[in-house]
Amino acid sequence: MNIIDVIKTRKSCRTFNSIFLSQEDKAELESFILKNSKGLDNEIIDFSIIENKDASSELKINYGMIQGHKTFVLGTSKSTPNSRVNYGYLMEKLVLKATEMNIASCWIGVFDQTYFKEIIPEKGFEIPSILIIGYADKQSAGERLVRFAIKAHKRNDWETLFFDYQTKLPLSPDQLPKYSDSLEMLRLGPSAGNSQPWRVFFDETTNEFHFFKNPVNKKYDVMGLHEIDMGIAVAHFELTSNSKGLKGVWDKYENIQSSEDLQYIMSWRCIN
Template identity: 35%
Template sequence: MIFNTSPTDIIKIRRSVRTYTKKAVEQEKKGIMREVLDNLRGQYFRFDLIDFQLEEGMKLGTYGMIKGASTFIIGILNKELMDDYDAAVEFGYAFEGIILKATELGLGTCWLGGTFNSKDAMKMIALKDNEQVVMVSPIGYGGNIRGFEKLTRKLSKADQRKPWKELFFHKDFNTPLSIKEAGPYADVLHMVRLAPSASNKQPWRILKSHKTYDFYNVNMPTPSNKKQKFMMSFNDMGIAKAHFDYVANEKGLKGQWLKKDDIKDESFTYVGSWEWHNEVEDTH
């Protein structure tokens, strides 16, 4: 993903927007977004952009509190991978890149797990037999935050984030990572802390060990309904990885993603590790 603005600045200004004005998204911006959607499609998922007028009182997916939206980004996944956490992580990484690019263009968005409760909208997406919509985001121009918007932000805990000491650790999960120990990665982790997540649960935990930052997902039950079985907490892990990756790259912190094969923990699911390549002294 190529940004023309600092990813850190984009992350800082991104907000979930649930109330939209009647101003339409310009064709030029739609063209940019369609190119981004095409570039970020994966082997098992793709994205679409549709114009659909959300009628008054019509619910949208799992979380229905959206008003005034008329353009939507659609995330589509192969049905066979609905319970595959690696696919969910990869999907979340890609979708967050889309969200941040829209933010850079001055457009509001809002992550919504689920699908349209409208046959007309679903016809526009033209799903294949082996595909299912797993994520939707309105895209457009947000209005002023009024009573409705304030209420939905409060219900979703959109303005709350867990403290640093509950998310980032050093050597073991009993020892919080200090900002000093994070060194050049402190700002990177600050931007991970700002990442959006379903119901703002922030399921990621990051453990610094020698030369790596190891990403773990807090084990949470998955929905029993197969139609909603897409693994949201692992989708959130992909969002966190995207923030880490974009900001590390912005700051010139070179490294690579890898998976260790000797990590097991009953409370967490290991997702992957960032191994840094910089000549940075690490005595911890």
Template identity: 30%
Template sequence: MNDNRSMIEVMRNRKSIRTYKTENISDGDYQAIIEYIQKAGSFSGPFNRQGKVALVQVNNNVTDKGIKLGTYGFIKNPRAYLVGITEKNKYSLVDFAYSFHKLTLFATGIGLGTCWMGGTFSRNSFEQELSSIKDGEFIPCITPIGYPNEKERIFDKAVRVVVKADNKKAWEKLFFDAAFDKPLREENAGPLAIPIEMLRLGPSASNKQPWRLVVSPDRKTSHLYIEHTPNYSSSLGYDMQLLDMGIAMCQFDMACKELSLEGKWIVEDPEMDLPNSNYEYIASWQINS
């Protein structure tokens, strides 16, 4: 990816791609992905939890080992998959999603399509393919990669309508000024307006957008919460919406970096009054003093 390209532009324009061209990924693009994974090494984010990513090439969703990878018909003509591996606990999931989303944005920036998948794939088939999964680890998410097939995206558009992918919640439903009883207006967000908008535009499971942000009066601290959807992914054995929080943190953080708003994520619960029992504190972004 061109280092001068705006990551904010990439985040604004990224869409989930489910239908791909049948042409193979170019050697240059494939090597760029490999080098990114090798350079990243351990896929850790702000909380320094350990994760890793495997790159699996496929032909008609069949690997070189002859294993059929199951995506329940949601993905057409993928050329490869990026497969995430981490531990099944709160901050490992959030942390890994942060770093995995950076990889998907990198792939988007070099012209590849991606589609976050946390539930609509057969974990067993991917586990059979990989030998790098240790005790205590599992596959929380994958993404196909390949070149978007712009001419045959009727299926993609239909899925976007079903999950309401283009219907993002308004600011006043997601962001708050000092406390949850006062919605944050975009014109009052100061220098954080663009990072908060990038957070709003991030992908999430079934487009639930479970993130909630409370910004301090001086705009130097932003407290991130999840509003859990009860029983949303209980059948999967883990809270898939925690991945959404890592995505949100990544979108916000990368926008801040591009705008030279230097800060960091910390875990210091401000113990605010919460709207209901489905809310849970995740982390706070704090401008460097």
């Protein structure tokens, strides 16, 4: 499957069949984690696959709306915006690898932080989100309800998300033929509560894309979840661009201003 098909196939799963990953699948994901632990700025984030073998201590999520979940992936980030972006970036690469292997997943931002005895963050670190992975079962009524309530299949239009940096006018796919798939695949990404805080501005004069976070949901923003969302967007953009032979480098510029509604995260400088 190419990355575009993988991104289009992925959707959050909230009904798992309670079966642990096969040894082969677990080994393949563990090997992927080892090879993909270096993120932006060369920061290393180590993820672990944790299986709950104790049926009496289930992690309750979404008031019990998630079912059959036995296997989690998590690690720690520094308690800083950049490190959370990195956590989202690296974990989403794993989500897409799992999707390709027919393994279902769901990002979880709201959970009991004390549940995982194996991973206790040091001072200045946190578990900013976790991932449930496993094999999907038939959607439960609860799952259908959650998906309906957050309009999980919908995304904002291009005109809400992508702009020209100089004129501030919305961009359409035909204005950016080379990068239209990269932005479209970013648009299809998952985000906390489907809040889609990504805003991207293209500067034709410098050939750069500037990524900003619009803190659309104050509660998620305080929890750092929008920074995870930004990391996911960065991963989708980069993987799609690379798959089309488009190269670039990530950088963070001192001279780019943030405002309350548009907080600067980083930029992609096109190099071909």
